[in-house]
Amino acid sequence: MFAIFSNFRKALRPLAGLAAAAALAACDPSALTNIGGGGDGPRINTGKPIPVALLVPQSDQGAAPIATSLENAARLAMADLGEGVTIDLRVYDTGGQAPAAAAAAQKAVDEGAKIILGPLRADAVNAAGLAVADEGVNVLGFSNNPTIAGGNVFILGSTFDNTARRMMAHARRNGKSNMVVIYSEDVAGQLGKLAIEKAAEEYGVNIVGSQGYQLSIEGVSAAASAAGRVVSSGAADSIFITTAASNEAMPILLDRLPGAGVDPAKVQYIGLTRWDVRPDLFGLAASDGAWFAVPNVARLESFSGRYNSTYGTAPHPLAGLAYDGISAIGTLAAQGRNDALSATALTSTGFTGTGGVFRLMSNGANQRALAIATVKDKQMVILDPAPSSLPGGGL
Numbered sequence: 001m002f003a004i005f006s007n008f009r010k011a012l013r014p015l016a017g018l019a020a021a022a023a024l025a026a027c028d029p030s031a032l033t034n035i036g037g038g039g040d041g042p043r044i045n046t047g048k049p050i051p052v053a054l055l056v057p058q059s060d061q062g063a064a065p066i067a068t069s070l071e072n073a074a075r076l077a078m079a080d081l082g083e084g085v086t087i088d089l090r091v092y093d094t095g096g097q098a099p100a101a102a103a104a105a106q107k108a109v110d111e112g113a114k115i116i117l118g119p120l121r122a123d124a125v126n127a128a129g130l131a132v133a134d135e136g137v138n139v140l141g142f143s144n145n146p147t148i149a150g151g152n153v154f155i156l157g158s159t160f161d162n163t164a165r166r167m168m169a170h171a172r173r174n175g176k177s178n179m180v181v182i183y184s185e186d187v188a189g190q191l192g193k194l195a196i197e198k199a200a201e202e203y204g205v206n207i208v209g210s211q212g213y214q215l216s217i218e219g220v221s222a223a224a225s226a227a228g229r230v231v232s233s234g235a236a237d238s239i240f241i242t243t244a245a246s247n248e249a250m251p252i253l254l255d256r257l258p259g260a261g262v263d264p265a266k267v268q269y270i271g272l273t274r275w276d277v278r279p280d281l282f283g284l285a286a287s288d289g290a291w292f293a294v295p296n297v298a299r300l301e302s303f304s305g306r307y308n309s310t311y312g313t314a315p316h317p318l319a320g321l322a323y324d325g326i327s328a329i330g331t332l333a334a335q336g337r338n339d340a341l342s343a344t345a346l347t348s349t350g351f352t353g354t355g356g357v358f359r360l361m362s363n364g365a366n367q368r369a370l371a372i373a374t375v376k377d378k379q380m381v382i383l384d385p386a387p388s389s390l391p392g393g394g395l
Contacts, residue, residue, distance in 0.1 A: 060096030149364025228260025295355025
């Protein structure tokens with residue numbers, strides 16, 4: 001039925017305009033698996049330039065520098081592809097808005113794009129994926145939000161689930177079995193808490209307490225005190241924090257916790273996000289000996305160095321996602337398969353990216369190899385290097 005009405009629906013698109021696209025952000029692309037694609041992907045001729053659409057928020061004043069960095073990284077990856085693989089990169093502006101992203105995705109496919117790289121934010125990725133799901137075109141979004149993954153939408157951002165599993169496995173191997181979770185009472189904090197709970201169940205770790213907080217000095221202080229009471233009772237040997245290092249609550253939390261009875265010399269601090277992005281935190285007593293995950297440092301530094309030498313500036317922390325997307329497309333195209341952009345191909349192998357090896361999963365999420373880092377003498381030290389392969393297949 002969908003094929004019968006395809007041309008009719010195409011004719012109505014100009015009339016529907018962005019009003020219809022606005023509604024897409026609230027939908028779930030994973031529900032579209034059975035309606036005309038589910039990410040089967042159009043066939044390509046790997047001997048010819050592969051049309052790839054890059055959707056970035058060029059006209060969004062707040063995100064324009066990120067858009068530039070993503071495009072630069074994509075072009076750097078194109079230059080690194082082996083002989084015989086050529087990418088025809090076509091850049092489309094989303095303005096940072098979901099309706100515009102949906103319209104840009106449809107325009108890109110109408111103009112011949114065989115796969116979409118981007119957009120940046122979860123709602124825009126969701127909208128773009130839904131806009132082209134009926135044509136079986138896959139979207140490799142820069143989001144790390146697994147709730148929008150599935151169907152023809154794959155996310156490239158490192159997920160909380162991936163990090164939580166890596167940290168939980170390390171904690172279990174090192175004798176930690178009872179944890180308190182501190183999380184921010186926002187979407188990111190809730191997703192982080194769920195990821196930690198899921199990983200804890202998988203690895204046989206007990207969550208003996210969970211304490212949320214609103215972003216305020218009083219809210220963070222109250223959460224620290226509540227966590228301290230659990231630790232002081234002897235119920236916990238570790239504390240898992242979802243708060244991003246860049247969040248203004250983080251230094252307050254790390255300052256308050258030791259005074260609340262969470263002694264970093266006796267209780268293991270664990271971070272769900274990268275603390276190395278804010279090295280000023282390393283001067284706080286609670287950071288000493290803490291664990292957090294980072295990508296393969298050598299590969300990340302290599303990418304940053306090449307980017308800097310090419311463009312004269314450091315890449316945005318998210319820029320590597322665009323490089324990884326182009327690298328994955330190029331890797332599959334180099335195999336000469338005309339279904340290189342299908343969901344089957346995209347999930348059939350692992351790839352080497354700017355932060356180490358990674359692979360895309362059939363549920364639209366990803367796995368990334370991560371290193372375990374700690375802080376010693378106010379410096380980051382790698383405790384357990386990122387593995388060179390992922391369990392269950394891939395590189």
